[in-house]
Amino acid sequence: MEKQIVHLFIFNTLADWEIGFAVAGINNPAFQKHPGRYRIQTVGLDAEPVTTIGGVTILPDITLDELNSSAMLILPGGEVWNAGKNAEILETVKALLVSGIPIAAICGATAGLARAGILDDKPHTSNASEYLQATNYRGAAFYQNQPAVTAGDVITANSTAPLEFAYHIFKKLDIYxxxxxxxxxxxxxxxxxxxxxxxxxxxxxxx
Structure with missing residues (x-):
């Protein structure tokens, strides 16, 4: 079976703990239905190394302009989302969704999706309904007070739910x-x- 790439967006202040279960499960063939079917590839806005909240330095495997196709794009939380940054990746998110490629966002990344209008018309979750309402998005009626939610090709999760986030990702990718x-x-x-x-x-x- 041809190996498929799951992309992990990385940036300064990335919240390390939010994607640990998901990344480890995707890259570890143990217990998988098709061992080795997927692997993680990191993607940055540019080629510069980034530093996570935990102080870990990561060098992107590819840059955003090199991202052509994907099995899924994972968006971790991090402080910069609250400042309305990472706008470039959100344009890529929209294009991927049009192509039927799933997106998984946790914590601050859900605010990024909200600002981009991606959560205006589908069930979703986040850190709190008030957190997303601060983005002035139009999807408040679709908010669900759940650890993680899958709606079609969009997965969203609360910052305290990295385990549920991984569960929804694994289920969407049919890993186990x-x-x-x-x-x-x-x-x-x-x-x-x-x-x-x-x-x-x-x-x-x-x-």
């Missing part, structure tokens, strides 16, 4: 068989070791 996905989620949500043993029983011989 349903029993494995549910056991994985329950393990990290509850810490109940029985779900670990469930995962081991479900593990495919090929992984």
């Amino acid at each position: 068989d349903t029993p494995i996905l549910e056991a994985w989620y329950a393990l990290f949500k509850t810490g109940d070791a029985s779900y670990y043993f469930t995962l081991q029983k479900l593990r495919s011989p090929s992984t």
Whole structure:
């Protein structure tokens, strides 16, 4: 099976913890339905290294103008979204959605989608309804007080829900068989070791 690229948008002040589960799950073939089908590629507005909120330096794999096709684009949260920055990536988001490519946004990135009008007509979530209302968007009636929401090709999540964010991403990309996905989620949500043993029983011989 041809390897597909999931793009991770990176920028200064990126919130490290919000994308950890998703990135690790996509790049780790263990338990996957089609091991190695996807890999993460980072994309920056330019080729300059960025520094996350946690102080980690990341060098983009590609620049925004090199992004042609994708299996999905993931948008982490970060302080710059609240200042209305990262406008360039939002134009790319619109083009990708027109092409049927899914977008996953968490925390501040949802405010970016709101400012771009992307959440005006579809169910979504964020850090709080008031947080998005401050963007003057028109989608307040579609707001759902949930950790994460998938509406067609748009995934949104609360800043406190990196686990749910990953769950929705994995489900959209069809990375795991349903029993494995549910056991994985329950393990990290509850810490109940029985779900670990469930995962081991479900593990495919090929992984």
